[in-house]
Amino acid sequence: MDEKTVRGQLKAFIQNDLLHDPDLDFADDEKLIDGSLLDSMALVQVQLFIEEAFAVVIPDPQMTVATMNTLDQMVARVLRG
Amino acid sequence: MSGDGTQIGQILSLPTRADFRTLHDAAVLTHPDASASAIIYVRADAAPITVTRAQFRRAVNQYADALRGLNVPPRGLVIIAHTQNLESIYAFWGALIMGAIPSMLPTLTDKLDPDIYMRNMAELVRNSAAAAVLTTDAFAPNLRAAFEQGGVPCPVFGSRDLAAAGAWGIEVDGSPNVQVDGSRMGQVDGSRNVQVDGNPIDDIADIPNASHHAGATQTIDGRSISQIASDSISQISLEAAPQIASDSISQINPDDIAFLQHSSGTTGLQKGVALAHRAVLNQLAAYADALDLRASDSIVSWLPLYHDMGLIAAFVQPLVQGIPLILMSPFEWVGRPILLLRAIHEYRPTLCWLPNFAYNHMAARIRPRDSDGLDVSSIRAFINCSEPVHHDSHAQFVTRFTSNGAHWGQIAVSYAMAENTFAVTQTPIGSAARVEWVSRAALQADKRAIRLREGYLDAERHVSCGKPIPNTRVAVVDWADDFVGEGRVGELVVQSDCMLTAYYQRPDLRPLERGWYRTGDIGFILDGDIYVIGRSKDLIIHAGKNVFPQDIEAVVNGVAGVHPGRAVAFGVPDANEGTELIAVVAETDAATSDERKRINIEIRKRVGSQTDVSVGYVELVARGWLIKTSSGKIARGDNRNKWLALRGKD
Numbered sequence: 001m002d003e004k005t006v007r008g009q010l011k012a013f014i015q016n017d018l019l020h021d022p023d024l025d026f027a028d029d030e031k032l033i034d035g036s037l038l039d040s041m042a043l044v045q046v047q048l049f050i051e052e053a054f055a056v057v058i059p060d061p062q063m064t065v066a067t068m069n070t071l072d073q074m075v076a077r078v079l080r081g
Numbered sequence: 082m083s084g085d086g087t088q089i090g091q092i093l094s095l096p097t098r099a100d101f102r103t104l105h106d107a108a109v110l111t112h113p114d115a116s117a118s119a120i121i122y123v124r125a126d127a128a129p130i131t132v133t134r135a136q137f138r139r140a141v142n143q144y145a146d147a148l149r150g151l152n153v154p155p156r157g158l159v160i161i162a163h164t165q166n167l168e169s170i171y172a173f174w175g176a177l178i179m180g181a182i183p184s185m186l187p188t189l190t191d192k193l194d195p196d197i198y199m200r201n202m203a204e205l206v207r208n209s210a211a212a213a214v215l216t217t218d219a220f221a222p223n224l225r226a227a228f229e230q231g232g233v234p235c236p237v238f239g240s241r242d243l244a245a246a247g248a249w250g251i252e253v254d255g256s257p258n259v260q261v262d263g264s265r266m267g268q269v270d271g272s273r274n275v276q277v278d279g280n281p282i283d284d285i286a287d288i289p290n291a292s293h294h295a296g297a298t299q300t301i302d303g304r305s306i307s308q309i310a311s312d313s314i315s316q317i318s319l320e321a322a323p324q325i326a327s328d329s330i331s332q333i334n335p336d337d338i339a340f341l342q343h344s345s346g347t348t349g350l351q352k353g354v355a356l357a358h359r360a361v362l363n364q365l366a367a368y369a370d371a372l373d374l375r376a377s378d379s380i381v382s383w384l385p386l387y388h389d390m391g392l393i394a395a396f397v398q399p400l401v402q403g404i405p406l407i408l409m410s411p412f413e414w415v416g417r418p419i420l421l422l423r424a425i426h427e428y429r430p431t432l433c434w435l436p437n438f439a440y441n442h443m444a445a446r447i448r449p450r451d452s453d454g455l456d457v458s459s460i461r462a463f464i465n466c467s468e469p470v471h472h473d474s475h476a477q478f479v480t481r482f483t484s485n486g487a488h489w490g491q492i493a494v495s496y497a498m499a500e501n502t503f504a505v506t507q508t509p510i511g512s513a514a515r516v517e518w519v520s521r522a523a524l525q526a527d528k529r530a531i532r533l534r535e536g537y538l539d540a541e542r543h544v545s546c547g548k549p550i551p552n553t554r555v556a557v558v559d560w561a562d563d564f565v566g567e568g569r570v571g572e573l574v575v576q577s578d579c580m581l582t583a584y585y586q587r588p589d590l591r592p593l594e595r596g597w598y599r600t601g602d603i604g605f606i607l608d609g610d611i612y613v614i615g616r617s618k619d620l621i622i623h624a625g626k627n628v629f630p631q632d633i634e635a636v637v638n639g640v641a642g643v644h645p646g647r648a649v650a651f652g653v654p655d656a657n658e659g660t661e662l663i664a665v666v667a668e669t670d671a672a673t674s675d676e677r678k679r680i681n682i683e684i685r686k687r688v689g690s691q692t693d694v695s696v697g698y699v700e701l702v703a704r705g706w707l708i709k710t711s712s713g714k715i716a717r718g719d720n721r722n723k724w725l726a727l728r729g730k731d
Contacts, residue, residue, distance in 0.1 A: 020662070020698050024681055034191045036689020037682065040415045041624075044446050051448075060417050061126055065191055 001054060007075050013049050014071070018042050028071045035069075043068060054078050092374055092402055095551060098366040101401075103333050103358040104177060108403025109134050110141075118405045122167055123424045125413040132167065134403075137174075140167075144175025147247030148213070151238060155180035155332065157212025158341070158353075158585070162186045162202065162224075164217060165386060165410050168240060172215050173386075174400070177340065180333055181212065182585075184341035184353060185387040187693070189220060194690040199227035205343075206235045209353055209586050213238060335359040341585050342389050342499040344627070353585030354389075354499040364393070364502035364579035365401055367551040371507035372432065378461070379405040381430035383414030383421055388625070390467045393503035394434045394495075405430070418443045419451045422485065429459035434495070436467045436625030437474050441659030444477040458486030462493040462510045468622040469613065470494050470544045472516055474659040489513040496546035496611055500598050502579040505555060506611045508547030515545040515610060524614065528559070528570040530605040545610040553577035555611050556597070557604065568607060572617055573600045619717050621652035623694050624660050628652075630717060633665065636691045642680040643667045647707055651721040653698065653730065662697030663688075666724050669701050677701050700724060 007028070015022050018038055032038045047063050050056050056078050068074055093101050093108075100106070109119045115135035122130040132140075153159060159176040161183055163169035169185065176183035186205075189198045202224065206214060214237045216224060221239030228235055238246075339361050341353035368374070380399045384391030391411075399406040407428045414420050421443070425433070440463075465475070475492045494514040496506040508514040518540040523531040533540040549555045556564050557571040565571050574597040584590045592598055603615040621628040633650035637643055647668035652661030665684055671677050685696045708719040 019685075021681070024699075025678055026682060030682070036192045036686045036695065039192075039624075039689075039695035040412065041442065041446075042695075044416060044418070044442075048446060048448070063416065 001079065003075060003079060006054060006078050007071065009053055010046075010049070010074055010078070011071060013053070014038075014046075017049075018045060026071070028075075030071070031069050032071070033065045033069050046074060050074070050078055056081055092369055092376055093362065093366050094369040094374070095366050098362065101362050101366075103335055103337075104339050104361060104397075104401065105333060107401040109137055109174075109400040110178070112403045117403070119400060120167070120170070121405060121407045121428060123407060123409040123420065125410075125417055125420060130167065137171075137400075140171040141174040141178055143247045144171045144243065145179035147243040148175055148179050148181060150246035150248075151213065151236070151242065153179070153181055153213045156337075157181050158209055159183045160186055160202075160206060160209075160211050160214045162188055162214060162216045162220075164188050165412075169215075169386065170396075172243070173340070182338050182340055182355075184343055185392060186343055187385065187387050188216070190693060192689050193693050195223065196227075197691050199224055200231070203227055203231040203233045205351055207231070207233050209341075211235050215239075215243065333358065335362075336582075338582060338585070342392055343387065344499065352587060352590065355582045355585040356502055357582050360502050360579040360581070361393075361397065362401075363552065363577075364504065364550075365398055367553065367579065368394075368398070368504045368507070369402065371504065371510075371547075371550040372462075373510055374402060374404075376404065378402075378432055379407065379428065379430040380432045380434075381407040381421065381424050381428065382434065383409045383411050384434065385411045388467070389497060389499040389503050390434050390436070390625070394464075394466070394497075415442075419447050422447065422452055422455045422457060422482075425457045425460060426455040431459055431461045432464070433460055433462070434464045434466055436660075437465055437470055438468065438624045438658055438660035440465070440474040440478040441657065444474075444481040445657070447481075452482065452485055456486045457482060457491075458488075460487075460491050463487075463491050464493045464495050464507075465514075465544075466495040466497050466504075467625045468660055469654070470514075470546070471656075471659055472542050472544050473656060475514075475544070477659075494544055494546050496602075496613055498575075498600060500581045500592060501553060501575055501577055502581075504550050505553055505575055505577075506547040506549050508545060508610075514547065517543050517545065517607060517612065519543060519607075524570055524605075530568045530570060530607055530612065532607075543612045543614060545607075546613055547611065548609050549611070553579070555606070557606060566606075567609075568605060570603065570605045570614070573602045573604045573611065573613065574598060575600060619651065621650070621661050621663055623652065623663055624658075626694065628663065628692065628694050632692055633663065633688055633694075633696075634715075636688050637665055637667055637684050640667075640680060640683045640687055642669050642671050642676065643684070644669065644704060647704070647715070649707060649715045649717055649720045651717050651724075653721075653725070655697070663694060664698040664700070664721075664724060665696050666700045666702055666707065666720060668704050668706055670704060671701070698728075700727070 015024055033043065043063050046068065047058055050058060058077060091097050112134060116133055118131055119134045119137040120132040159181045161169050161172050173183045173185060189195055214224060214235060216237060216239060218239035218241050221237050225237040228237060335358045337358060338355045339358045341355055344352045380395050382391060382395030384395050386392050386396050407424050407430050409420055409424065479487050479489055479492065490512055492513045493508045493510055495504050497504045518533045518535045520531040520533050520539050521541040522539050523529045554576045556574050557569055558574055559565045559571045576597050580598060581592055584592060601616055601618040602613050603617055604611060604613040619630050621630060630650040634648050637648040638645045648665060650663060650665050653664045655662045667684065669680055671680055680701060681699045684699050688696050708716050708723060710716045
């Protein structure tokens with residue numbers, strides 16, 4: 001898995017499925033959850049998407065706002081495997 | 082129970098209603114078997130906490146003493162703005178038994194702007210002349226400062242203040258307390274923020290005297306809840322379970338206000354639905370009949386306690402009825418929906434209330450490997466309540482969890498509202514809620530519900546909400562306010578013996594017209610069953626939460642680049658989520674894509690941080706796009722239709 005693919009797929013998922021706007025180009029360090037762009041159900045959706053798309057299983061206790069707030073953080077977590 | 086010669090410890094139902102005078106007769110406070118479980122508090126990353134009736138009584142007495150010690154006046158309004166935990170529960174009942182009027186309100190979340198939250202709270206406290214606000218230690222200083230700044234003369238008490246006043250010598254200063262980072266609570270209540278520095282936030286719930294019961298996390302097939310409970314109280318002396326002081330009971334009359342349920346809304350002008358002891362007991366007696374409630378029932382819930390469904394169905398009801406409540410934090414459940422199924426599997430509860438989106442959330446987001454082997458067949462009814470009910474949501478849920486013992490016989494529906502205490506209707510328990518196919522054209526054009534056979538092009542499916550519970554009447558009025566009969570579409574109006582007394586401190590508002598409460602919901606009656614098909618108000622119901630479009634529009638109008646007064650918000654039903662998503666359409670002159678992106682993101686962020694709901698869709702349009710009424714107001718319905726057509730969603 002290269003970083004560019006992970007970033008691209010995660011971003012597309014967030015744009016299409018969570019923000020319902022494929023053209024909304026948010027910054028990679030934008031605080032998505034505590035910045036109020038996404039709601040509390042979004043993290044579960046991100047977690048399941050990461051499992052499906054990249055076969056990376058992130059344990060529930062690690063899915064926190066502090067650790068999964070930005071696209072950068074999500075990408076880094078996926079790449080750690 | 083105060084009646085003479087009656088059997089002590091029986092369910093509050095229509096035949097036993099006279100034995101209950103006020104909520105002080107609740108079984109949790111009076112039942113002779115003090116060793117039974119009152120509450121089992123389930124947590125994501127920690128052992129569950131079992132609270133027996135004896136422990137519950139001791140705790141609420143201590144909270145009542147603490148509130149008296151802090152000079153909270155009897156009949157004063159006590160706002161509880163807490164993380165959902167046992168402490169907030171004890172505070173509620175402590176206030177209730179010392180004769181004050183408790184009301185649960187949401188706590189500050191990660192997403193909400195703390196300044197706006199505190200400003201709204203100050204306004205609510207001022208308007209309702211609250212006597213005290215109870216909150217976490219972390220948040221109390223900030224709220225106190227906000228009140229001082231705003232000239233609101235209302236004391237704010239944190240957990241430590243109560244512990245000091247109640248002198249119960251618990252380790253409030255220990256690890257459970259939440260850390261503060263600057264002006265807002267650290268990670269309290271963020272969707273997935275279960276832990277702060279390794280300590281589960283809800284550990285704060287340990288006080289006072291609740292015993293940990295580490296063993297209960299294991300599968301305990303075949304063991305009853307009372308068995309589980311008796312394990313955990315071995316170290317508790319029953320002498321330590323004082324009865325509630327009789328002097329405070331005698332001072333409370335059935336027509337006194339017991340507590341308030343606050344409506345949603347972000348303007349600080351939330352209405353406090355004031356419910357008398359008599360109304361609450363009438364509701365519970367009638368609802369027990371509709372549910373065929375038995376002493377062997379138990380209730381499982383993740384619902385917030387500041388909402389009528391969580392507060393009445395899954396909090397006041399089990400405690401008054403003396404049936405066990407298995408409770409968890411809504412924030413933990415949203416992040417880990419499997420928690421509910423695990424709790425059902427372990428504790429074998431029989432009743433569960435859920436908003437419609439929860440069926441979708443669990444069906445779509447619980448992994449098979451997590452649910453494999455869990456058994457939900459103990460549930461007599463999953464009762465869908467508090468937002469529009471969709472057959473597809475039920476179907477997804479039943480299909481997904483068939484192998485776990487879910488079946489259509491568990492699928493029930495209730496139509497409820499805070500003004501009627503809670504339930505207005507209930508479908509029969511034990512069989513699937515009825516579904517009717519009716520003509521869409523006839524509903525819209527003729528305002529009539531005409532049955533069609535399934536599959537007809539024009540046929541639209543509606544799930545029944547059941548018949549009114551005993552002593553509640555539902556009627557339909559047309560646009561001229563005339564009562565109309567079966568099969569005619571109009572506004573639903575309600576009359577009952579469990580209606581609110583008033584909106585608290587709002588003599589300007591009259592809840593009833595000619596003895597009826599206008600619900601604002603549009604529906605019809607067919608064979609005595611109530612069907613709700615829409616709303617006359619523009620209210621949006623998002624994930625079980627009432628959202629006023631005016632509140633969203635006010636925020637959007639403040640975003641730089643949006644033409645003030647040229648924004649509209651409305652709800653868009655979403656089949657995947659099983660709820661309405663919030664759409665915003667705003668006029669702007671911004672032409673560059675960078676500027677439009679900034680406005681788009683700014684709208685979403687501001688609405689999220691000021692109202693605690695997320696915007697699903699933002700559409701920026703050119704000046705003049707929005708349709709106005711002849712009086713110059715933005716027409717929500719017309720603009721909604723125009724946007725749906727634009728997005729190809731109509």
